Amino acid sequence: MVLRSARYQLATLPTPVQRAERLERRLGCGPILVKRDDLTGFAAAGNKARPLEYLVGAALARGCDVLVTGGGPGSNFCSATAIAAAVAGLDCELVIAGVALPEPLPPNVALARAAGATVHLSGDDDREAVDAAVERLGAGLRTAGRRPFVLPRGGSTATGAFGFAVAAAELADQLAGWSGVLDGRRLTVVLPVGSGASCAGLLAGMASLGQHPWHLLGVSVSRPLAEIDARVRCLAADCAAEAGLPPPVAHDLELVDGRGAGFAAPSEANLDDARSALRSEGWLLDPTYTMKAFSVLVRRVHEDPETPVLFWHTGGVVAAVLGARPSLPSTTGTA
Ligand SMILES: Cc1ncc(COP(=O)(O)O)c(C=O)c1O
Numbered sequence: 178m179v180l181r182s183a184r185y186q187l188a189t190l191p192t193p194v195q196r197a198e199r200l201e202r203r204l205g206c207g208p209i210l211v212k213r214d215d216l217t218g219f220a221a222a223g224n225k226a227r228p229l230e231y232l233v234g235a236a237l238a239r240g241c242d243v244l245v246t247g248g249g250p251g252s253n254f255c256s257a258t259a260i261a262a263a264v265a266g267l268d269c270e271l272v273i274a275g276v277a278l279p280e281p282l283p284p285n286v287a288l289a290r291a292a293g294a295t296v297h298l299s300g301d302d303d304r305e306a307v308d309a310a311v312e313r314l315g316a317g318l319r320t321a322g323r324r325p326f327v328l329p330r331g332g333s334t335a336t337g338a339f340g341f342a343v344a345a346a347e348l349a350d351q352l353a354g355w356s357g358v359l360d361g362r363r364l365t366v367v368l369p370v371g372s373g374a375s376c377a378g379l380l381a382g383m384a385s386l387g388q389h390p391w392h393l394l395g396v397s398v399s400r401p402l403a404e405i406d407a408r409v410r411c412l413a414a415d416c417a418a419e420a421g422l423p424p425p426v427a428h429d430l431e432l433v434d435g436r437g438a439g440f441a442a443p444s445e446a447n448l449d450d451a452r453s454a455l456r457s458e459g460w461l462l463d464p465t466y467t468m469k470a471f472s473v474l475v476r477r478v479h480e481d482p483e484t485p486v487l488f489w490h491t492g493g494v495v496a497a498v499l500g501a502r503p504s505l506p507s508t509t510g511t512a
Pocket of ligand 1: 223224225252253254331369370371372373374375376463466467491492493494
């Protein structure tokens with residue numbers, strides 16, 4: 178791969194690939210593997226540590242002094258960007274969707290503030306309005322003499338997606354060690370899809386790994402299928418072109434609609450599946466991303482118990498505690 182931007186190391190890679198044998202027994206199906214990107218080892222960034230390594234690398238290479246991005250009040254990308262900026266010696270300015278911040282602060286916003294980010298409100302509950310507000314904020318900073326590096330929501334640019342093109346090669350290397358378990362069967366890799374950067378990067382990286390290394394199943398958690406399909410394929414093509422990779426293979430990717438009751442709204446079935454994952458493997462799944470993808474995986478293995486699957490656990494652990502209260506009453510005494 179041609180590295181167009183330098184890596185600024187944030188994550189501890191490779192993340193482990195493990196077999197989930199207790200979950201297999203519980204679901205009565207063939208091998209289930211998991212790629213533990215909840216363990217990328219940088220704050221609670223999960224999968225977002227990967228794009229940020231190349232985005233921060235590009236910002237530093239261009240002499241920028243402030244990262245500018247935005248998202249919803251629950252955005253893992255916003256807090257991860259704030260912390261990445263802090264460790265890289267950059268400032269960070271965020272636009273959060275909404276007209277007011279709830280009290281207590283949403284955990285990702287509190288984390289971003291704790292890391293030193295300046296938080297602005299978009300003045301609009303529609304998350305899409307953040308995009309224009311981020312551009313305006315970047316332009317204002319430029320006028321004021323700053324050197325902003327502006328990132329769209331989720332870091333979904335060709336450079337951000339490149340972090341996951343590298344992850345495709347990482348997984349392929351690791352799967353060589355699981356050939357006895359896979360026994361020549363083609364693996365289905367399942368991951369949640371929000372902005373599309375992770376899925377697009379994986380699709381772009383797969384094309385240089387020989388004949389269809391796995392079937393990629395992306396679970397859209399926020400956008401309608403036609404929109405996310407066009408977005409992911411376009412981003413994958415841009416990423417491949419920028420990185421000097423072969424063009425992505427269209428039929429390596431299947432996208433399904435996993436939105437259910439809506440963004441960040443888990444169904445009873447999602448919560449039940451998440452409890453199974455917690456009780457059999459100790460995985461923490463969040464209601465916006467990983468729960469939705471995991472439920473699609475559970476449905477797939479019920480329909481087809483013979484096909485081996487890999488769950489790409491993308492993290493989201495800040496929001497992962499099932500049914501927990503947002504704040505604790507104050508207590509006294511020693512720990
Ligand atoms: C925990 C988690 N999983 C998955 C995703 C989706 O990744 P992408 O935006 O690259 O599609 C996100 C996005 O913020 C996330 O926070």
